[in-house]
Amino acid sequence: MYIALTGTPGTGKTSAAKILAERGHIIKTVLELAEQYNATETVDGEVEIDTEKLFGALGEIDEIIIIEGHLAHLLPNGLCIILRSHPEILRKRLAERKYSNEKVMENLEAEAIDIILTEALEACEIVCELDTSELTAEKTAEAIERIMNGEADKYPPGKIDWSGAVMDWY
Ligand code: ADP
Ligand code: MN
Numbered sequence: 001m002y003i004a005l006t007g008t009p010g011t012g013k014t015s016a017a018k019i020l021a022e023r024g025h026i027i028k029t030v031l032e033l034a035e036q037y038n039a040t041e042t043v044d045g046e047v048e049i050d051t052e053k054l055f056g057a058l059g060e061i062d063e064i065i066i067i068e069g070h071l072a073h074l075l076p077n078g079l080c081i082i083l084r085s086h087p088e089i090l091r092k093r094l095a096e097r098k099y100s101n102e103k104v105m106e107n108l109e110a111e112a113i114d115i116i117l118t119e120a121l122e123a124c125e126i127v128c129e130l131d132t133s134e135l136t137a138e139k140t141a142e143a144i145e146r147i148m149n150g151e152a153d154k155y156p157p158g159k160i161d162w163s164g165a166v167m168d169w170y
Contacts, residue, residue: 002058002065003148004072006120007083008111010093012132012140016083017068019141030069033058051075064148073120073127080124081147082157083140086133087112087165112162121157128155 005027007013017027030049034040039054040047051074058076073080085093087108094104110116120127128147132140147155 001061001063001078002067002076004075004077004080004120004124005066005068005083005144006070006072006080006116008085008090008116009070009107010090010097011083011085011111012135012137013068013070013083015137016132016140016144017066019137020066020144023141023145026063026065028065028067030054030067030071030075033067033075070116073116073124077124078126079148079152080120080127081144081155082116082120082127082129084129084131084133084160085111086131087162089133112166114160117157117160126152127157128152129157129160130155131160 005013005017014029017029021027030051031040031047034049034054037054037057039050039057041050042048049071051071055075067075067077073082090108090111091104094107099107117127117129130140130143130147135143143155
């Protein structure tokens, strides 16, 4: 079974995935899989992932592989875990990444209006949301393990609400 580990850029997917890998889980990034299955194309010098092609290429598997990346929920999965972070935390993290102001705001807005959640609820059977705003990467990885070990119902989708953060922008 594939498990999707998704979330807006900056929510801590890669940091959590690194710890999960250290704990023995098999992790693949969406990009690694896309390269493996020839599902990338270069548009205007940027690598784009053909999620439809990759979706078709990934068959049923017996082992458990965690697919990490902000498009992971668009690939086959038996469980989708969405990492969420308060927009003001994302603002700091994405600014440190030297994203342009425009790109920072695009991602903050996407987080605030639940874009990935909406897409995941359409595409995935079981969706969990994990607010990492106050968690270390270690605690995030531990919570992901709890979800994988049958506690998905403790992390139901739709409980996280960043509308207060958006009101502060105006
Ligand atoms: P993503 O893969 O979702 O884009 P990263 O794991 O790359 O996110 O994390 C983005 C930034 O936030 C990095 O600078 C990372 O060190 C930091 N970070 C990640 N998780 C946490 C956390 N739980 N607490 C504090 N900082 C974090
Ligand atoms: Mn990442």
